[in-house]
Amino acid sequence: LQHSPHLQLSRMQQPAAGDKSTTPSPRPSQANLADGPFYTRRCITEDLSWSLVTVPPLTELCLQHIVHNFEKNPILNYLLPEHQKKVVDRLSTSLPLTVTANIVSHEEYWKRRCMERWQVCDVSNYGGSWKRMFFERHLENVLKFFIPNTTDPREVLDLIPLCKGYVRKLEIDQFLPPLWVEQKKESNDLSDTEEEAELGEVYMHHYDLRDLLVDLPHLEELHLTYGVKNCGMNFEWSLFNFTDLDCSYLATAVKMCRNLKVFKLTRSKVDDDKIKLLARNLQHHPCLLELDLSHNLIKDHGAQALGKLISHSKLETLDLCNNQICHLGAQALAQGLAESSTLTSLNLRLNFVEDKGGEAIGHALLTNTSLKSLHLGSNNVSERTAAVFSQVLAQNTTLTSISFSCNHLGLDGGKQLLKGLANNKTLIELDLRHTEVEQETGFLIHEIVWANREAVRMGSLQQPTTEAL
Ligand SMILES: *[C@@H]1O[C@H](CO)[C@@H](O)[C@H](O)[C@H]1NC(C)=O
Ligand SMILES: *[C@@H]1O[C@H](CO)[C@@H](O)[C@H](O)[C@H]1NC(C)=O
Ligand SMILES: *[C@@H]1O[C@H](CO)[C@@H](O)[C@H](O)[C@H]1NC(C)=O
Ligand SMILES: *[C@@H]1O[C@H](CO)[C@@H](O)[C@H](O)[C@H]1NC(C)=O
Ligand SMILES: *[C@@H]1O[C@H](CO)[C@@H](O)[C@H](O)[C@H]1NC(C)=O
Ligand SMILES: CC(=O)N[C@H]1CO[C@H](CO)[C@@H](O)[C@@H]1O
DSSP: OTHHHHHHHHHHHHHHHTTOSSSOOSSHHHHHHTSSGGGSOOOTTTOTTOOOOOOOOHHHHHHHHHHHTTTTSOOOTTSOHHHHHHHHHHOOTTSOHHHHTTTOOOHHHHHHHHHHHOSOOOGGGGTTOHHHHHHHHHHHHHHHTOOTTTSOTHHHHTTHHHHTTTOOEEEEOOOOOOTHHHHHHHHHHHSOOHHHHHHHHHHTOOOOTHHHHHTOTTOOEEEEOOSOSSOGGGOOGGGGOOOHHHHHHHHHHHHHOTTOOEEEEOSSOOOHHHHHHHHHHHTTOSSOOEEEOOSSOOOHHHHHHHHHHHHHSOOOEEEOOSSOOOHHHHHHHHHHHHHOSSOOEEEOOSSOOHHHHHHHHHHHHHSOOOOOEEEOOSSOOBHHHHHHHHHHHHSOOOOOEEEOOSSBOHHHHHHHHHHHHTTOSSOOEEEOTTSOOOHHHHHHHHHHHHHHHHHHHHHHHHHHHHHHO
16 A cells, blocks of 8 residues: 555656656656656566566476475375376485485486496396396495495495395405504514414404395395405405405305395305305205306315205306316216206316316216206316217217317317217207317317207297297
8 A cells, every 4th residue: 555656656757757768767856766666667578587487386386395305305105106207307316315215216216326326337237127226236336345344334234224125136346354454564564463463363354244135135146256456556365365254154144145046256265165164055045046156266175065065956057167176076066966957057167177077077967967068178188088978979968068178188089079979969069179189070070069059040940930820
């Protein structure tokens, strides 16, 4: 009401100021009155600050409000699907995981978070799920940089309830040792180190996986390497020490992982005592299918434990590449092989099996086994092993792939194999590189194997069409 006289005033003023609206009114008293916004005429063309935007719909305002307050009050699941999407599209990627982990299941959101954090993102390695990728890589990262006795254990423990529903595979290729290593170096110069060395053994162990693995019900694959990456000039063998204590923690942890299908423990200096402990704990595992222990220090006693494991478990794939298994170990593995009805693949590349071991494996294959693929590369086997395998190939076996590369089969060994292959149908791969086999023999063998492979390929090509018909 107070304004109405002014309004009238400004209207009365208009004819006077009408011809030049930008210049102030010449009359002082009226110029004073025209100072405030109420006293001038306003229309859109003259007032650039005038907003033409219509008031947003109430839903829009509500959604904005939800997005802004998401951290304090995450409302998502009560909304309609289209509104959920609008909210998720606007959520910040820096929101704490405690808020988003168990509320936001929209893949687009996790895709954004992944792409922002990592340059290379191949979602096909994570079953097509961005959320799974995010939590697996996030957890792997925390574990890779976990320093025992320095990092707060809660950093991992707090993460468990957030990621337990999504983590299926963990690949941890680095475990940091405790920081005492450096302290010891310093004290080395000052005093006698007897006591420190003892202390060192106690504190040398790495992150204890037990607490974590028990709480990951969906974990199916675990790849571990106990070592430090990129240590550069700080290299020391003590950085690569998978200790007895680490091993016993790990054995317990793996045993408790009831859904584990694939377990890889590579490049970790796993020796006989450690593998015996692990094999004992894996013996009655309900679903372990693949075990990879390549690039370790397993000798005959370890191989004996593994032979027992093969015959008592459902293991399908065993990789023992680059260990130190000799003929006794190979014989134990052969025995396990003969008793197993599930093992389909055995890799013994870069061991010292020699003829005694090779023959034992060959004889095991003469009894019925399920083995499809065998790698005996670089094992110093010779013609005697080739002779046994000639018999194996002549009989019916399930074997489809053998590698003898880098052995001394010699001319006769090659001929034996050729003889064995004469009536085969199943073998589709035979690696004879660097085996001192005669060139012509090698050529003939290659032809047979190639024909078999073609037959299998044609078979698999025909199958779908017949099904379609
Ligand atoms: C280091 O951690 C172990 C358990 O992981 C604990 O027993 C020990 O007391 C810790 N030592 C120090 C110095 O914190
Ligand atoms: C590795 O740890 C063991 C104790 O578990 C210790 O006896 C050994 O000396 C360590 N090796 C190296 C190279 O540090
Ligand atoms: C060998 O094969 C026979 C018949 O195919 C089967 O009954 C037997 O269980 C097999 N033995 C082993 C040790 O797999
Ligand atoms: C390979 O085996 C033969 C005996 O079969 C042996 O004389 C030779 O020393 C072995 N070579 C290596 C490198 O172990
Ligand atoms: C060998 O295999 C063929 C076809 O795969 C089969 O018909 C035959 O019975 C097998 N022979 C023996 C001795 O197992
Ligand atoms: C090249 C060769 O001898 N291949 C033989 C493989 O085995 C099948 C079936 O026994 C024979 O028909 C092939 O001649």
